[in-house]
Amino acid sequence: xxxxxxxxxxxxxxxxxxxxxxxxxxxxxxxxxxxxxxxxxxxxxxxxxxxxxxxxxxxxxxxxxxxxxxxxxxxxxxxxxxxxxxxxxxxxxxxxxxxxxxxxxxxxxxxxxxxxxxxxxxxxxxxxxxxxxxxxxxxxxxxxxxxxxxxxxxxxxxxxxxxxxxxxxxxxxxxxxxxxxxxxxxxxxxxxxxxxxxxxxxxxxxxxxxxxxxxxxxxxxxxxxxxxxxxxxxxxxxxxxxxxxxxxxxxxxxxxx
Amino acid sequence: xxxxxxxxxxxxxxxxxxxxxxxxxxxxxxxxxxxxxxxxxxxxxxxxxxxxxxxxxxxxxxxxxxxxxxxxxxxxxxxxxxxxxxxxxxxxxxxxxxxxxxxxxxxxxxxxxxxxxxxxxxxxxxxxxxxxxxxxxxxxxxxxxxxxxxxxxxxxxxxxxxxxxxxxxxxxxxxxxxxxxxxxxxxxxxxxxxxxxxxxxxxxxxxxxxxxxxxxxxxxxxxxxxxxxxxxxxxxxxxxxxxxxxxxxxxxxxxxxxxxxxxxxxxxxxxxxxxxxxxxxxxxxxxxxxxxxxxxxxxxxxxxxxxxxxxxxxxxxxxxxxxxxxxxxxxxxxxxxxxxxxxxxxxxxxxxxxxxxxxx
Numbered sequence: 333x334x335x336x337x338x339x340x341x342x343x344x345x346x347x348x349x350x351x352x353x354x355x356x357x358x359x360x361x362x363x364x365x366x367x368x369x370x371x372x373x374x375x376x377x378x379x380x381x382x383x384x385x386x387x388x389x390x391x392x393x394x395x396x397x398x399x400x401x402x403x404x405x406x407x408x409x410x411x412x413x414x415x416x417x418x419x420x421x422x423x424x425x426x427x428x429x430x431x432x433x434x435x436x437x438x439x440x441x442x443x444x445x446x447x448x449x450x451x452x453x454x455x456x457x458x459x460x461x462x463x464x465x466x467x468x469x470x471x472x473x474x475x476x477x478x479x480x481x482x483x484x485x486x487x488x489x490x491x492x493x494x495x496x497x498x499x500x501x502x503x504x505x506x507x508x509x510x511x512x513x514x515x516x517x518x519x520x521x522x523x524x525x526x527x528x529x530x531x532x533x534x535x536x537x538x539x540x541x542x543x544x545x546x547x548x549x550x551x552x553x554x555x556x557x558x559x560x561x562x563x564x565x566x567x568x569x570x571x572x573x574x575x576x577x578x579x580x581x582x583x584x585x586x587x588x589x
Numbered sequence: 590x591x592x593x594x595x596x597x598x599x600x601x602x603x604x605x606x607x608x609x610x611x612x613x614x615x616x617x618x619x620x621x622x623x624x625x626x627x628x629x630x631x632x633x634x635x636x637x638x639x640x641x642x643x644x645x646x647x648x649x650x651x652x653x654x655x656x657x658x659x660x661x662x663x664x665x666x667x668x669x670x671x672x673x674x675x676x677x678x679x680x681x682x683x684x685x686x687x688x689x690x691x692x693x694x695x696x697x698x699x700x701x702x703x704x705x706x707x708x709x710x711x712x713x714x715x716x717x718x719x720x721x722x723x724x725x726x727x728x729x730x731x732x733x734x735x736x737x738x739x740x741x742x743x744x745x746x747x748x749x750x751x752x753x754x755x756x757x758x759x760x761x762x763x764x765x766x767x768x769x770x771x772x773x774x775x776x777x778x779x780x781x782x783x784x785x786x787x788x789x790x791x792x793x794x795x796x797x798x799x800x801x802x803x804x805x806x807x808x809x810x811x812x813x814x815x816x817x818x819x820x821x822x823x824x825x826x827x828x829x830x831x832x833x834x835x836x837x838x839x840x841x842x843x844x845x846x847x848x849x850x851x852x853x854x855x856x857x858x859x860x861x862x863x864x865x866x867x868x869x870x871x872x873x874x875x876x877x878x879x880x881x882x883x884x885x886x887x888x889x890x891x892x893x894x895x896x897x898x899x900x901x902x903x904x905x906x907x908x909x910x911x912x913x914x915x916x917x918x919x920x921x922x923x924x925x926x927x928x929x930x931x932x933x934x935x936x937x938x939x940x941x942x943x944x945x946x947x948x949x
Contacts, residue, residue: 358858365858476855483860491875493835499842499923500652500869502643504622507925516835516925541875543836543890550833551926 335383335481338370340403342389342396343423343451347468348414349373349388355471362475365482382407384481388469390416390423390571392451404458411477412454415467415536420571422467423451428568453571462487467536467570470522490520493540494533497524506532512558514566517544535572545574593764594788595781600746600762603780604631607714607744608678614648615680616641625679636681636746640724644686644845644919645679649693649709652842653868656705656852660862671864674708681718681746685730685915687738689845690715692911694741696848714770717742721795722802727918729931731803733811735915743771749791763792808935808942818902821937822895830933831891833926834873840897840920840930841871846905846913849877872896898933 339349353374355362369379385407391397404410415421426434427450435443454460464473473489480487490496494515498505506513506527513532515524519540526533539545552560567573595603604613608631615634616623623638625645659668682690690710697706720736730736738745749761763784766772784792809817841847851870856863870877873893878886887893905913914930921929 361858479856479858482858483856485856493837495835495837495839495925496842496869496871496874499643499839502624502647504642505839505923505925508922513925516837540836543875547833547835547890547926551835554833555927 334365334367336369336379336381337366338368338379338382338385338403338407339373340370340385340387340389340399341372342387342399342417342454343392344389344414344416344421346373346388348417348464349386351413351468351471352386352474355475358475362478366478380406384409384411386411386413386474387454388412388414388417390420390451391449391454391457392423393446393448397449397457400454400457409461409481410454410458411462411464412460413464413469413474415465415538415570416451417454418463418465419538420451420453422570424568424571426451451571463489465489465519465537466522473521491540492520493544494518494520494522494524494527494537496520497522498527501528503527506530512556512563512566514563514572517548517567518572534569535567536570538570538572539567539574592784592788592792593775593778593781594749594784595762595764597760597762599780600764601631603764603774603778604634604678604680604716606778606780607716607774608680611676611678611714613678613680614645631680634680636718640683640686640720640917643843644689644917645682646686646689646693646845646848648677648679648713649690649706650697650848650850650869653866654705655864656867658862658864661860672705672708674705674712676712676714678714678716680716682715682742683718683720683724683917684738685728685735685917686845687715687717687741688735688912688915689917691741692846692905692909692913692915693848695909695911715742715744717745719745719747719799721748721799723804725918725922727921727929727931728916729806729918730916732805732807733912733914733916735912736799736803740767743768744774747792747795749788749795761788761791763788806931806935807938809938813938814934815903815906817934817938817941818899820941822899824937824940826933826936826940827891827895830928831889831894834890834894834928835926836873836875836890836893837925838871838874839923839925840928841873842869843919843923844901845915845917845919846901847871872900894928898930901930902934 339352341349350373368375369377369382385403387400387403387410391400412418416423435448439446462477464477477487497520498515501524503524511532513527514535515527515533517539518533518535519537522537548563549560552558552563564573613628614625615628616638617626617628618635618638623635623641625641625648628634655671657668657670659666694710697703717738723731743766745765745767747763749763764775766775849870849872850867853866853868854863855866887896901914921931
């Protein structure tokens with residue numbers, strides 16, 4: 333029997349759902365291999381008997397939270413797609429304590445009509461089986477995950493930073509131009525699309541791991557005049573900087589208790 | 590085979606002759622950088638510019654290539670080898686890069702040999718370009734003797750005249766060969782003339798100028814490098830330096846002697862066909878030494894950094910008799926954490942000198 337697949341969107345632009353529809357050359361093949369049973373961007377039918385659910389968007393409202401719990405309950409495999417679902421994405425910018433007025437800017441005097449929580453990745457609320465990060469997610473990586481699911485093969489994200497892809501593509505390094513690129517800290521898999529077009533990586537696919545963050549702190553405090561705080565501010569754009577990575581504050585609090 | 594002397598116009602014509610039935614690849618300028626890329630004519634190449642950002646190893650050992658495709662037929666698999674060699678003239682390869690290619694030849698040529706690599710290698714006519722001064726601050730080829738090559742190319746170009754003493758267009762280029770293919774092209778061509786006594790004098794003067802032009806950067810003799818590295822195995826330099834290593838593998842991927850790769854199978858949606866793909870790997874990358882079952886033999890960045898330096902300074906030379914590092918300085922240049930191979934080696938050498946002095 334063909335796996336029953338659904339696609340859902342929480343707080344996001346739904347660009348990652350649309351990226352699935354952009355797989356034009358492979359779409360018919362995919363639709364031949366799976367049964368699509370619930371996809372707001374692509375169809376009108378709605379079923380809740382689901383084998384694999386793909387979800388984009390962050391958990392950013394009480395409604396999102398209900399929705400993701402309901403999806404989790406009704407699906408076998410839950411896949412987070414895109415920076416919002418994997419990291420919280422640009423939605424996490426509203427956490428900036430220096431900008432408490434974000435909701436007023438967006439919703440004006442009706443801000444209270446729209447209840448909101450901290451923007452979180454799906455994994456902060458429910459168990460997630462696989463993540464396809466990126467803004468938007470990488471279509472080819474989605475396809476690879478689908479191939480793995482259908483063939484019962486394990487799927488793993490690359491454990492290398494974006495630099496490996498720049499080197500394979502033969503890109504000159506942006507650091508040579510004096511730019512600060514987040515490529516060394518960021519998970520590869522995007523084929524270094526931003527640096528390939530001369531634009532610094534913004535870490536939309538998240539950190540490779542905690543080691544990259546530790547190395548980055550060491551590098552920027554000893555080798556560059558750019559302060560680490562500025563790098564962290566840029567890592568926050570897509571929520572790549574983990575809130576748990578506040579080692580100094582945490583250690584001090586721990587030592588005091 | 591004696592040397593042949595050409596002026597600039599003749600040199601470009603000779604390169605075009607070599608490339609008449611081959612694809613031409615050489616340094617193409619993009620802004621301040623040069624890259625080994627395809628050109629239509631030799632006149633498009635930048636023979637005087639900076640060395641290419643990346644070494645020419647891509648042309649024998651591409652970053653990613655399909656080795657074979659497979660298809661499921663009833664109860665078995667049918668495989669088909671994919672080969673993609675194109676007859677190529679690779680131009681302006683620097684001596685250090687020639688040494689890098691010689692190492693790759695050794696590694697991929699040893700049994701069981703890599704037929705895809707060897708086919709591409711055989712299909713490539715290499716016209717090397719000697720350096721009469723160091724190309725960049727990071728280079729330390731002069732210390733390693735890799736700033737000169739006598740083997741591993743078909744033709745070698747040496748510009749006997751100084752940039753200052755002869756106007757553009759009137760320069761003297763000396764061409765020598767190291768293979769039968771190279772010798773045959775030199776004997777066939779009507780371009781230029783045979784080298785005479787005056788050219789030999791100029792060549793000797795060139796050698797002297799060149800010897801004086803490469804400053805020493807290594808704190809020890811090249812012959813002592815393997816020992817210096819080995820003695821430093823237990824040094825704390827690995828921990829200290831790796832604290833800022835991103836494990837991004839840029840040093841590996843930009844290195845002309847790094848040859849490690851990973852194999853990956855891509856399977857179609859229906860699982861009935863697929864391809865085996867080879868891609869560059871590097872010992873600084875996190876999962877390089879990860880094996881089935883989840884054990885990682887070099888899980889810590891310091892262990893990986895030490896492994897790379899040991900390979901470059903000691904182990905490869907011991908195993909192959911060829912230099913594991915050719916001193917091009919690309920690893921230092923691409924490292925955004927500013928970790929320097931030369932500095933590591935020099936620190937080790939100095940630590941050991943100091944220890945030695947302390948004991949006597």
